[in-house]
Amino acid sequence: MTVYLGAAPGVGKTYAMLDEARRRLERGTDVVVGYVETHGRQHTEGKLDGLEVLPRRRIVYRDTEFTELDVDAVLERRPAVVLIDELAHTNVPGSRHAKRYQDIADLRAAGIEVITTVNIQHLESLNDEVERITGVRQRETVPDEVVRTADAIQLVDMAPEALRRRMAHGNIYRPENIDASLASYFRVGNLTALRELALLWLADRVDDALGDYRRAHRIEHPWPTKERIVVAVTGGPESVTLLRRGARLAQRAAGSELIALHVVAADGLRTHDEQTITRTVELARSLGASYHSVVGEDVPAAVVDFASGANATMIVVGVSRHGRLRRSFLGTTGDRIAQLAGSIDVHLVTHEQVAGRWRPGRLTSALPIRRQVAGWLLALALPLALAELLRLPEISSGQLDLVTLVLLASTVLIALVGGLLPAMLGAVVSFLSLNWWFTPPTGTFTIAEPRNLLTLVVFVAVAIGVATVVDRASRLASDALRARTEATTMTSLSRSVLTGQDTAEAIVQRVRETFGQSAVSLLERTPGGWALLAGDGADPPTRPGDGVAEVVVDDDHLLVLRGEPLRAGDRRVLEAFGIQTSLVLEYRRLREREVRAALLESTEATSTALLRAVSHDLRTPLATMRASVDGLRTAEVDAADRRLLLDALGDAGEQLERLIDNLLDLSRVQAGLVRPQLVSASLDEALLPALVGFAPGEVSLEFGDDVPWVLTDPGLLERVVANLVGNAVRVSAGVPVRVLAHVGRDAVDILVVDRGPGVPPEQRERMFEPFQRLDDHSPGGLGLGLAVARGLTEALGGRLSAEDTPAGGLTMVLSLPRAPGVEDDARVDATGGVR
Incomplete structure (x- = not known):
């Protein structure tokens, strides 16, 4: 093409x-x-x-x-x-x-x-x-x-x-x-x-x-057809600086494309601030950049692979935040990206977060305070107690290596309990204990042999190294557990939001259970102050400031938690609950608006169709009646013409009466004012009166006396059947309409079969809507008959649907429930046997 x-x-x-x-x-x-x-x-x-x-x-x-x-x-x-x-x-x-x-x-x-x-x-x-x-x-x-x-x-x-x-x-x-x-x-x-x-x-x-x-041709190196700039954001505060610098570079060449890229560690553990990432995403979108997040074990390689796949011409990366020692031995991300980039230009950007001063926050422990206290106590007491035990003559004699290993094991135990800093203190105390009690000359801190000095130095280095690895593993395990818990919670939140299952009451209950709070409230701002919209727990808060934590849902709603204080890491999950709450409230508002809009649309469509019908279909019988009356007023009308005018006047009156009855019936059905009187009745009782107005040969009633009774309102059922048969007769072009009965286990189906042109499957539901005439151009109809028939059928507890007639045409299926306890008597024949 x-x-x-x-x-x-x-x-x-x-x-x-x-x-x-x-x-x-x-x-x-x-x-x-x-x-x-x-x-x-x-x-x-x-x-x-x-x-x-x-x-x-x-x-x-x-x-x-x-x-x-x-x-x-x-x-x-x-x-x-x-x-x-x-x-x-x-x-x-x-x-x-x-x-x-x-x-x-x-x-x-x-x-x-x-x-x-x-x-x-x-x-x-x-x-x-x-x-x-x-x-x-x-x-x-x-x-x-x-x-x-x-x-x-x-x-x-x-x-x-x-x-x-x-x-x-x-x-x-x-x-x-x-x-x-x-x-x-x-x-x-x-x-x-x-x-x-x-x-x-x-x-x-x-x-x-x-x-x-x-x-297709496996060309891996980029072709610089247009300027594409990839900004490698880290998730730190310097990401804002990098993005703005990249945007300025992109503005220098018309038609440039700006791409923000964040590489997440392959272990899935969080090493960045979520709020900073959120601000970075918002800034990227405001600058016209697309934001991408990829997973990679090797960050520089992941950045270069993405840039090559995107056919980028430049990579913007920030100067490393790591210290001089690490940069000297391990290099920097920017250096490795420059080595791997090949023909892609690398733009290195400096920022305020460049390493230059020591930050004590790096050594703060994430362990609970009780474990930290226990670690400090063990660091002071455990090495001394072990040293006192190992001083026994049968153990200490020539067993410096054994003593060293035992004290090294104690340092590992201290790291597991209290973290890195207590383990470092434990290593120093163990070093001093070894030097004082087990290194000749004992009782002093003097070391006589160089070999023993080397042993002590190696002990301290190994102890600190092992303690660092243990502490890091403990931190990663804790982060992994927290990340898995948060991921499970976020997944549950996302699933509930997408499926629309949550309500305001369910959300406050889940918040209370997730964070172990005694009570949670969802407050709504009103002209008179704050009102309780939903609450869970004993004595839920009723105003801001009554709890230990609050999260703003939107300008008019607030989540308030009462109970144990939350950890800093829990705040992000709580913010997610706030976002979910806002979505639930927004869904509720949208559903209410949708219902109102649908109601208004239906009302407007009905009003428009009614006005159109009144202006045309109701005028037709009125015009006939007026013409007939005017003709009867003249003196020159003979008996034959007079009879024709009277017949026309009667027919127009009946037509007008049917139209008005249908309009009234439709209004009653839509308003829910139809109150059927359900009784056990035979089909003959309802169907025969419905067929009285049709000429011989137009309708064929084809079922016997053994059809079970149905639970229905005979008067309403007569209206429905007369409507269906009338429509079928009008489209059958002289072929008799068949009325059949099919007996099921719980229901009786009345089938009205015609040989007309039929209705396409995609239009069958539409023909049951008010004022839908489809291809019916017969005079005097408003397209209300089937809408009224379905409404009355549903009021009777039945179903009305349309199917294809196998030989051509349409079959209306009217399903009614069987009358309990009556059908058995009706099906017993004269010999006492059941048919």
Whole structure:
């Protein structure tokens, strides 16, 4: 498929398409015109000369004839190339497909090449943007993917001033439409914006094609077709500085793309501040950047791999925050990225968080205070107690290595209990104990042999190293457990929000259970202060400040917790609960608005249809009655004419009465005022009176006396059956309507079978809506009969649906519950046996 993409109407898409067709025809290609719309333009019509034009399909819709693409004719002709204009066109009902691009898909599947046209404003993804620019909503759209799958896309462009001159010369619209178009849709600003949209969209399509080509040919190094800047954000406060610097770099080259990248450690443990990440994401979006988060064990390699895959031209990275010692031995992330980047430029940015001073926060412990106290006590007491035990003669004699190992084990135990700092103190105390009691000369801190000095130094180094590893492992295990708990909680929150299962009451209950609080309240701001919207627990807080923690849900709602103080790490999960609460409240507001909007829409539709009905259908019998009365007033009317006028007057009165009865019944059904009196009744009792008004031979009642009784209101059931049979008789064209009964285990189905034209499956539910007449053009109807019939059936506790008649037509299925305890007696025959 080849698509000629126009920036605006009138730029010459169809003209260019016909030009290509003529060139292909001259080269011997079998080209035909399937559908081309010239809009009366002489130059375009001239391009059709010499081309084979296939006949169009003619479709009559609402008494008007339309022409559409004849897909069957194209498939029968099977040309090599077919020209089809207006890809986004919506076909007239009754066509092969609803949209023209679906017709084209059939032709492509058959191996026929298609050349087509479309304007940029008809692309689905740009529909909202075009409406904001031009103020015109495009009703006919085509999915972007349909155009993207084309083998070639040709942009047909024209300068706005040239396009306006073409319109002024009468080459696009009729003279009477030129001034209005130039003053509205075809303003210079609108055309310029549409032109830019077309260029940008096509540039993305070309970029996708370039990416496909690079992947297909395994080209790993980037091709700098346009400036793409990847900013490697760390999750720290310097991320803001890096993003702003990257944005300034992107602004220097028009059309540059800014990408923010955050690499998460492969172990999944949190090593960054969530609030900082949130602010970074918001800043990236405000700067027009896309934000991406990837997982990687090697951060520099992950950054370079992402940048290569994105065809980036520059990587912006910050100067390392680590100290000089670590930078000297392990290098920095920026250095490794520069080594791996290859042809991608690396921009190193300094910031305020560059390492330069010692930060005591690095040594703070995340362990509970009780474990820290226990660790400090063990650091002082355990090495001394072990040293005192190991001083026994049978142990200490020549066993310096054994003593060293035991004290090293005590240092590991202290690290497990109290963390790194108590373990370091324990290592020093153990060192002093070894030196005082076990290293000759004992009783002093003097060391006689260099070998013993080396042993003590190695002991301290190993003890501190082991304590560091143990402390880090303990921290990681604690973080992993906390991360898993938070992930489970977040997953549960996300699932409940997506499924819409939570309520305000359920949320406060979950908050109380999750954080172990005694009471939780959701407060709502009112003109008189704060009111309790939902609460859980004993004596829930009723105003702000009554609890140990609060989280703002929105401007008018607040979560208040009462109980044990929360840890700092729990605050993030609590914020997630606040966000979920706001979503639940927003869903509740949206549902209420949706219900009100649906009610208003239904009321408006009913009112509009009722006014239309009153203005037409109710006037028809009134006009007949008035004409009959006027005729009866004249003295020249003979007896025969008088009888005809009286019959017409009676028929019009009955018709008017039926219409008014249907309107009243519909209003009663919609208001829920129908109160059926359910009794056990036989079908004969209800069906025979319903068929009295029909002529002999119009209806065939086909069931016996053994049909069980049903639980129903005979009067309402008569109305329903009469309505269904009346509709069936009207469409059966003289073929008798059959009324059958099918007995089920719990219900009896009444089948009203006609041989009319039937109703398509997709329209069967719609025909039960008020004022829906579908293809019924018979006079005197408002389209209320089936709506009233279904409403009355549901009031009776039954169901009304429509099915296909196997031999053609429609079968209405009226299902009613069987009457308990009555059907058994009705089914016993004269011999006492059960049939």
